[in-house]
Amino acid sequence: MDERELKQKSIQYRRTVLEIIKHANAGHTGGSLSCVDILNVLYNHVLNVTPANFHDPDHDRYVQSKGHSVEALYTVLADKGFYPRSELDTLERYGSHFIGHPTRKIPGVEQNTGALGHGLSVAVGMAIAAKKDRRAFRVFTLLGDGELAEGSSWEALMTAAHYQLDNLTIIVDRNEYQITGRTEDVNGLEPLAAKFSAFGCAVTECDGNDINALVGVFDSLPFVAGQPNLILAHTVKGKGISFMEAGSKWHHRVPTDSEFAAALAELAQAEVNA
Amino acid sequence: MEMGKANLDEFAETLLALAQADRHILAVTSDSRGSGKLTAFGEALPDQIVEVGIAEQNLIGIAAGLASAGKKVFAVSPACFLTARSLEQIKNDVAYSDQRVKVIGISAGVSYGALGSTHHSLHDYAVLRAINNIDIVAPADNFETREVIRAALNHPRPLYIRFGKRAMPHLHPPGTTFEIGKAITLKTGTDVTFIAIGEPVAQAVLAAEKLAAEGISAGVISLHTLKPFDADALLHAAATSRAIITVEEHSVYGGLGERCASILLEKRIMLPFKIVGFPDEYTVTGSQMEIFAHYGLAPEGLAATARTLLHAEVTG
Numbered sequence: 400m401d402e403r404e405l406k407q408k409s410i411q412y413r414r415t416v417l418e419i420i421k422h423a424n425a426g427h428t429g430g431s432l433s434c435v436d437i438l439n440v441l442y443n444h445v446l447n448v449t450p451a452n453f454h455d456p457d458h459d460r461y462v463q464s465k466g467h468s469v470e471a472l473y474t475v476l477a478d479k480g481f482y483p484r485s486e487l488d489t490l491e492r493y494g495s496h497f498i499g500h501p502t503r504k505i506p507g508v509e510q511n512t513g514a515l516g517h518g519l520s521v522a523v524g525m526a527i528a529a530k531k532d533r534r535a536f537r538v539f540t541l542l543g544d545g546e547l548a549e550g551s552s553w554e555a556l557m558t559a560a561h562y563q564l565d566n567l568t569i570i571v572d573r574n575e576y577q578i579t580g581r582t583e584d585v586n587g588l589e590p591l592a593a594k595f596s597a598f599g600c601a602v603t604e605c606d607g608n609d610i611n612a613l614v615g616v617f618d619s620l621p622f623v624a625g626q627p628n629l630i631l632a633h634t635v636k637g638k639g640i641s642f643m644e645a646g647s648k649w650h651h652r653v654p655t656d657s658e659f660a661a662a663l664a665e666l667a668q669a670e671v672n673a
Numbered sequence: 674m675e676m677g678k679a680n681l682d683e684f685a686e687t688l689l690a691l692a693q694a695d696r697h698i699l700a701v702t703s704d705s706r707g708s709g710k711l712t713a714f715g716e717a718l719p720d721q722i723v724e725v726g727i728a729e730q731n732l733i734g735i736a737a738g739l740a741s742a743g744k745k746v747f748a749v750s751p752a753c754f755l756t757a758r759s760l761e762q763i764k765n766d767v768a769y770s771d772q773r774v775k776v777i778g779i780s781a782g783v784s785y786g787a788l789g790s791t792h793h794s795l796h797d798y799a800v801l802r803a804i805n806n807i808d809i810v811a812p813a814d815n816f817e818t819r820e821v822i823r824a825a826l827n828h829p830r831p832l833y834i835r836f837g838k839r840a841m842p843h844l845h846p847p848g849t850t851f852e853i854g855k856a857i858t859l860k861t862g863t864d865v866t867f868i869a870i871g872e873p874v875a876q877a878v879l880a881a882e883k884l885a886a887e888g889i890s891a892g893v894i895s896l897h898t899l900k901p902f903d904a905d906a907l908l909h910a911a912a913t914s915r916a917i918i919t920v921e922e923h924s925v926y927g928g929l930g931e932r933c934a935s936i937l938l939e940k941r942i943m944l945p946f947k948i949v950g951f952p953d954e955y956t957v958t959g960s961q962m963e964i965f966a967h968y969g970l971a972p973e974g975l976a977a978t979a980r981t982l983l984h985a986e987v988t989g
Contacts, residue, residue, distance in 0.1 A: 460741075510741060517734055517762065520738065520766070521734050521735070522738060523734070523735050524735035524742070527738070528739045529742065551728075551734065555731050557726065
């Protein structure tokens with residue numbers, strides 16, 4: 400898929416994310432919109448994951464540690480053919496398997512997440528298994544920036560560096576906001592790049608909402624032999640919808656009917672401009 | 674009773690033998706290979722031990738990831754840390770995610786004795802019982818330990834196994850069969866039956882011998898699997914014995930005793946019944962055996978509880 404097609408995909412994904420959140424009357428709007436370009440490039444350019452090979456031991460692994468941005472993941476997996484888009488109309492409905500955080504009951508999901516600070520350790524375990532079995536699959540995990548306050552993430556980073564897991568790529572969705580407000584006001588994370596470097600990661604920073612930039616960064620993996628790869632992806636919470644961008648107001652707010660119409664109109668315009 | 678080794682040693686030897694035949698078997702440790710008697714394992718099979726340092730949350734998360742990628746994983750750490758510090762990882766990364774990790778809680782209960790409550794696990798049955806999709810086994814002796822470790826390999830669900838580090842007597846005659854979820858009756862008794870789990874089973878056997886010398890017929894059941902629970906074994910004991918005493922190295926809250934009580938009550942079975950375990954207080958200082966004696970888990974205390982219970986039944 401070329402970059403123009405990928406950009407169209409991102410618009411399409413944003414529309415679906417908003418549609419399913421609106422339909423469910425629940426969801427994590429801001430975070431799903433900040434990370435959806437990353438998921439787009441992962442599933443359409445990087446990962447060798449399809450419904451056909453999902454149970455093959457050599458398929459690449461993706462663990463979404465920031466489980467609350469599940470609407471982005473469910474949207475991309477539907478587009479990849481793991482299940483029909485129509486099933487997403489059951490999101491968070493009584494009896495649905497489409498729970499408000501990733502679950503292995505959904506085809507294409509590797510690991511149940513939702514409690515923060517868990518995904519990286521699980522990804523480290525998968526990457527160690529690949530090294531032990533000399534398998535070529537790679538492991539990717541997406542962390543929110545707010546969840547970096549969980550100490551378990553740093554335990555896992557130490558182990559990733561210790562075992563020289565250059566088959567592991569950690570992507571941090573650095574949208575700078577968590578539910579209470581700015582990450583730097585809640586419990587400051589900076590200097591993040593320096594911290595990750597000090598923990599033994601090979602760090603690359605990029606614009607996490609820029610398809611071309613993401614493609615370039617993922618194409619250059621592994622960054623340094625023998626070191627876990629860390630992509631510090633600078634993103635905008637609520638990206639793509641002008642009135643949702645930045646701030647924590649849209650962390651898990653559902654758009655009103657008029658906001659929803661305005662958001663879809665912006666996406667339609669973006670499609671024309673792309 | 675003929676003495677065996679510590680269940681901990683039996684575990685380590687069994688795991689090493691299994692792992693020598695299957696390179697997919699891994700031990701994951703949190704600076705706990707010494708405490709887990711896995712030093713020899715690490716020396717013999719260095720590629721099959723994954724050390725994560727003193728980081729129990731990371732230990733369980735990594736174990737789940739390894740299991741997800743097809744490894745047969747034994748995550749080994751003191752029960753006190755595993756089932757408290759990494760409880761959320763057990764709940765989400767293992768049980769909820771159905772990653773079939775074997776969570777091995779070593780030096781469980783009050784095995785660490787005078788090291789104090791930081792090192793005791795008197796809550797693990799209660800918290801794990803309330804979590805869906807993880808089974809719970811506490812072997813009583815070397816035989817049960819060896820068998821549960823072997824059975825763990827092909828167990829269809831996540832599994833928690835806990836045991837201590839003190840040498841245990843052999844409790845089972847040759848030819849005994851072991852199955853997860855199936856209690857073993859060591860001795861039948863028409864007056865009272867001790868239903869015990871883990872290391873207190875040996876104490877119950879000694880208590881039953883004392884009572885027999887007094888003409889009291891006391892049975893002993895090793896109810897090694899707390900989940901799934903063998904209700905039939907309990908109901909059979911209740912039907913053939915005048916009184917039931919449960920014995921566990923755990924808080925009296927939320928463990929074996931309360932499980933038995935709820936089953937009996939729901940079946941409307943009323944008989945003299947006593948839960949022997951640890952009361953809701955700061956645990957007394959002492960060795961494991963001193964603490965057992967203090968709280969009535971030693972043979973003398975158990976026999977006294979039986980006498981009291983049977984006497985109360987007679988006098989009403």
